Amino acid sequence: MGFKLFNTLTRTAQDFVPLDPAGRRVGLYCCGPTVHDFAHIGNFRTFVFTDLVRRYLEFRGYAVTHVMNITDVEDKIIKRVREQQTTLRAFTGKYEAEFLRDLDELRCVRPHHTPRATEYIAEMIDLIARLLARGIAYQAADGSIYFSIDKYRGCGCCYGQLVKLNFDAMRVGERVASDEYAKESLADFALWKARVPEDGDVFWTSPWGEGRPGWHIECSAMSMKILGPSFDLHLGGEDLMFPHHEDEIAQSEGAGVQQPGQRFVKYWMHGAHLLVEGKKMSKSLGNFFTLRDLLAKGFTGREIRFVLLSGHYREQFNFTLESLTGARTALARLDECVAKLRELAGATNGIADAALLGQITAVLDEDLNVSGAWGLVFDWIRDTNRVLAAGNATAAQAANALATWTTLDTVLGLGGKSDTEAPPEILALLEARQAARKAKDFALADALRGELNSHGWVIEDTPKGPRLKRSA
């Protein structure tokens, strides 16, 4: 009966019980984009997944506070700011705005808060100061502040909660930045990076000198500032489990700001990555798509959302162009059904079908089995069409069905297809064709039909007369 979520911390599906004693308010944090470029379709899988979590929580009656950070200071950003001789804010502002537009395009509900890392430097410095005071962090010879995994463990804390780690068997990564040679231990990570000449104007002052924050600290500082030291849900892509989320836990819990017995985050959820055309997305394979690449190919954000939402979030998902085409057909079927219901219902108000909503809730309760939900939705479409086709559906029935769909769609977030009214000249062509048909001048009628087609409109001749539809 309860809502179950797979918690990476326990590696099991657990009943979702909010920290709020009243069981109503829920804090949700999702690691957002690093705004150094346009986000790609893989990034958006995670954000659409987060959107589903949020919408479903709200559907379940929770009052969600949804936070998504904007990482607007980081190595790649600094590099590009320098290359393009622009300012940090001008550079990141552009990609941030584009990112939010993309989210809208995908019909994701905007988070309540989208804090920028650069606006929480003071909070990060406070957190680092706490860690230094507790002896868990140290300043190295290069002036940077690092988090000591050893010291953290010495406090009885566990490092390696989301993933099993075996440092001895770990490969020594080549990715360790050269400026991090000063670390006491390879596993330690930077909280504060001392300023280097390449940083240019990108630096802040701190008690430990000029510099900039490390990667992980921003999420700890911003999430705890906005949601409190302990909150319910933290989401992100699977690649963030380690080191990013592991380090977030270490910093946040190492700072000792939680109430006794409380964790930093109660439920960690991770979305699996996307494959594109069966392969890992990469620019060299030509299967690397940003959202705008797909829009440019003529697909809509709605179609892309549908595809991204067709598989379970913890399964690796194979994204293909063919599936986008399929989404178009499937959505057209849904739209057609809803349009017919709307026509029949008129101004009648309906009541949602509790039985169907109950079934959908039951499948989504199982760790968001969205594929199961689609199955039910399409079964419902077929049943509804049968009734509609029989021709004896009442306005009240249609209104009820419509209300059911409207409720379901608060979770799925597909919205309606934007209906475009046919302009007068198109309507005139339609009338002319009807006249020609009546006069049995089929040659003229077909010519007019062709002309309508060339203007992007298709005629659907129904027993009740012709309907105009915008062709895809």
Add this chain to the structure above:
RNA sequence: GGCGGGGUAGCCAAGUGGUAAGGCACGGCUCUGCAAAAGCUGCAUUCGUCGGUUCGAUUCCGACCCUCGCCUCCA
């Protein structure tokens, strides 16, 4: 090497110890002046391979094959 996911029809993808949802594609039908559109309908004796447990396994166990991801700033 360490750790963790997967392998279900042409493609995508759910699911269950009791005999395989759904979507796309494809075939048939209805409608139509013809079409189109739309709708209805059909479409896996079978769930990577081989063993085992069981009255019964795709579902549990073992081995193997294949595949994907993470292993220090990538969603």
